[in-house]
Amino acid sequence: MNILSENTAFGGMQAVFSHDSTACGCEMTFAVFVPPQATKEPCPVVWYLSGLTCTHANVMEKGEYRRLAAELGLIIVCPDTSPRGKDIPDELTNWQLGQGAGFYIDATEAPWSANFRMYTYITEELPALVAENFRADMSRQAIFGHSMGGHGAMTIALKNPERFKSCSAFAPIVSPMTSDWSIGALEQYLGKDQSQWRQYDACALVEDGARFPEFLIDQGKADGFLENGLKPWMFEDAVKGTDIALTLRMHERYDHSYYFISTFMDDHLRWHATRLG
Amino acid sequence: MNILSENTAFGGMQAVFSHDSTACGCEMTFAVFVPPQATKEPCPVVWYLSGLTCTHANVMEKGEYRRLAAELGLIIVCPDTSPRGKDIPDELTNWQLGQGAGFYIDATEAPWSANFRMYTYITEELPALVAENFRADMSRQAIFGHSMGGHGAMTIALKNPERFKSCSAFAPIVSPMTSDWSIGALEQYLGKDQSQWRQYDACALVEDGARFPEFLIDQGKADGFLENGLKPWMFEDAVKGTDIALTLRMHERYDHSYYFISTFMDDHLRWHATRLG
Numbered sequence: 432m433n434i435l436s437e438n439t440a441f442g443g444m445q446a447v448f449s450h451d452s453t454a455c456g457c458e459m460t461f462a463v464f465v466p467p468q469a470t471k472e473p474c475p476v477v478w479y480l481s482g483l484t485c486t487h488a489n490v491m492e493k494g495e496y497r498r499l500a501a502e503l504g505l506i507i508v509c510p511d512t513s514p515r516g517k518d519i520p521d522e523l524t525n526w527q528l529g530q531g532a533g534f535y536i537d538a539t540e541a542p543w544s545a546n547f548r549m550y551t552y553i554t555e556e557l558p559a560l561v562a563e564n565f566r567a568d569m570s571r572q573a574i575f576g577h578s579m580g581g582h583g584a585m586t587i588a589l590k591n592p593e594r595f596k597s598c599s600a601f602a603p604i605v606s607p608m609t610s611d612w613s614i615g616a617l618e619q620y621l622g623k624d625q626s627q628w629r630q631y632d633a634c635a636l637v638e639d640g641a642r643f644p645e646f647l648i649d650q651g652k653a654d655g656f657l658e659n660g661l662k663p664w665m666f667e668d669a670v671k672g673t674d675i676a677l678t679l680r681m682h683e684r685y686d687h688s689y690y691f692i693s694t695f696m697d698d699h700l701r702w703h704a705t706r707l708g
Numbered sequence: 709m710n711i712l713s714e715n716t717a718f719g720g721m722q723a724v725f726s727h728d729s730t731a732c733g734c735e736m737t738f739a740v741f742v743p744p745q746a747t748k749e750p751c752p753v754v755w756y757l758s759g760l761t762c763t764h765a766n767v768m769e770k771g772e773y774r775r776l777a778a779e780l781g782l783i784i785v786c787p788d789t790s791p792r793g794k795d796i797p798d799e800l801t802n803w804q805l806g807q808g809a810g811f812y813i814d815a816t817e818a819p820w821s822a823n824f825r826m827y828t829y830i831t832e833e834l835p836a837l838v839a840e841n842f843r844a845d846m847s848r849q850a851i852f853g854h855s856m857g858g859h860g861a862m863t864i865a866l867k868n869p870e871r872f873k874s875c876s877a878f879a880p881i882v883s884p885m886t887s888d889w890s891i892g893a894l895e896q897y898l899g900k901d902q903s904q905w906r907q908y909d910a911c912a913l914v915e916d917g918a919r920f921p922e923f924l925i926d927q928g929k930a931d932g933f934l935e936n937g938l939k940p941w942m943f944e945d946a947v948k949g950t951d952i953a954l955t956l957r958m959h960e961r962y963d964h965s966y967y968f969i970s971t972f973m974d975d976h977l978r979w980h981a982t983r984l985g
Contacts, residue, residue: 438963438965438967438968439928439930439961439962439963439967439968439971440967440968440970440971441970441971442971445967492769492770492966493769493770495772495775495970497967497970497971498772498970498971498974651716653716684716685716686715686716688715689769690715690716690717690722690774691715691716691717693717693718693772693774693775694716694717694718694719694774694775697775
C-alpha cells in the first residue's frame with residue numbers, strides 16, 4: 432500500500448491509500464478514517480460505498496462522518512466506485528457506465544470483465560487489506576452507501592448477512608434492473624440475460640429468498656432522481672410479508688446531494704454503532 | 709442577487725449567490741447558510757473568511773459548520789477571497805497575489821486598486837446585502853476565518869470592535885507585514901511605504917492602539933506554514949501588557965487543512981454563540 436495522504440482529524444487519522452488490485456487489474460485508491468480508539472484496541476469497520484461519478488474523495492471531503500466516528504470509535508472505509516486508468520475500458524460520454532460507475536458487480540462481458548470486478552474487490556480483496564493493515568475488528572462490520580453505493584451496500588449485505596451487523600443507505604437504487612440509471616450498465620456488464628442481473632438487485636434478491644434483518648433508508652423527497660432512478664417504495668413492497676424490517680424515512684425538501692447525506696450521517700453512524708455493539 | 713444553488717441541510721438552507729459588486733467592480737459570489745430558526749426570528753450573523761486560493765466553496769463543502777450552526781441558530785456567511793474574472797488583474801504563476809489572494813485590504817496601487825477592495829466589500833457592501841436579503845440580526849455579528857482569512861477576521865475585528873461580539877481564527881497570518889506569504893502582495897497592493905501596511909496587520913494594529921476584547925486562535929503544530937507564514941507567538945507578544953485576552957491553543961499533529969478546521973469548528977461556533985447571546 433502507498434500512502435497518498437494522511438491528515439489528523441478529530442483526534443484520529445484520515446488517510447488515503449493506493450494499491451495494486453488483483454481483482455480489478457489496476458491500481459485502486461481508497462480512504463480510511465482511523466478513530467483515536469484504534470491506538471488502544473481493535474475497532475469495528477464501517478464500509479461506505481459511494482455513488483455514480485464519485486471517487487473515494489467525495490464523502491471523505493463532504494460526508495461529515497469523522498466527528499461522530501471518532502466519538503463512537505468506528506473505522507470508516509471509503510473505496511472508489513470503479514477501476515480507473517487509461518488502460519481501463521470507459522465510455523467518456525456516458526457517466527452511467529465504465530469508470531465511476533462500477534455498480535459493485537463482477538462483470539462477465541467483454542471488454543468489462545477483466546477489470547470491472549468491484550463485487551470481488553469490495554467483499555474479498557479490500558477487506559483482506561484492511562484486516563492486515565489496520566487495527567480492525569473484522570468480526571464487527573457494517574455497510575452503508577449513497578445512491579449506486581446504497582445499492583451496493585444493500586445487495587452486499589443481502590448476499591453476506593453473516594458478515595455485516597447492520598446496513599443502511601442514503602437514497603439507494605433499490606432496483607437497478609428497472610432503474611433508468613442502471614439498465615444500460617447491467618446489460619453491458621452482465622449481458623442480456625436478465626436472470627444474471629437478479630443477484631445485483633436488492634428487490635430481486637429478496638424475492639429470490641435473500642435475507643438481512645433490517646435496513647435504514649433515508650430518502651429526500653426533492654431528489655430529482657426519485658421517480659425514475661431510486662424508487663424506494665419498490666423495496667418497501669419487496670420486503671412486505673418477509674421478516675426483513677425496513678425503516679424508510681422520506682424527507683421533505685432534501686435532494687440527492689452531500690448536503691442531504693451529511694445531514695443524516697449522524698443517524699446512520701449511530702444506527703450502525705448500536706448494532707456493532 | 710442571483711441564486712446559484714440552494715440545498716436543504718440540517719433543517720436549514722445552504723445557498724450560493726452572485727451579485728454585481730460596486731466595491732470590486734465585478735460579479736462576486738458568496739455562500740450563506742440560513743439556520744431553521746430564521747423562519748421564526750432574526751438570527752445572528754457569523755462571517756467566515758477563507759484563506760489563499762479558496763473561494764466561498766471550500767469551507768462550504770469541507771468546513772462542517774452546518775450541524776451546529778443549525779442547532780445554535782447562526783447564519784454563516786462565506787465570501788470569496790478576492791474579485792475574479794477575465795478582466796480582473798492576476799498573476800497566474802503566483803498564488804499569493806491577485807485572484808484568490810485579496811488579503812481583505814483596499815488596494816491603492818495600480819493595477820489592483822480598481823478591483824481589489826475586499827476590505828470595503830466585506831465591511832460595507834456585503835453586510836448591506838445580507839441585512840437586506842436575510843432574516844439577520846445585524847446587531848449580533850461575529851467574525852472568524854482561516855489563514856489569510858484569520859488575518860482578515862482579526863484585522864477587521866480590531867478596526868470595527870463596536871460591530872463584532874467575537875472573533876476567532878484557525879491558523880491566522882497574524883503579521884502579514886513580516887510573513888513570507890504576504891509581503892509581496894502588500895507591496896503590490898499598497899506600495900512600498902510600510903506605514904500604509906500597518907492598518908492591515910493584527911500585530912501592528914494592536915501596537916498602534918487598536919483593541920478587541922478577546923481572541924480565540926487554534927493552530928496546528930504540524931502546520932507546514934507555522935514558522936514562516938503564521939507565527940501566532942507574534943500576536944501573543946503583541947497583546948502582552950494590553951487588556952486583550954488571547955486564548956491560543958497549539959495542537960499536536962494538526963496541519964493547515966480543512967481536516968484541522970473541521971475538527972475545531974464546533975469549538976469556534978460555540979465560542980461565538982456564547983458571546984452573541
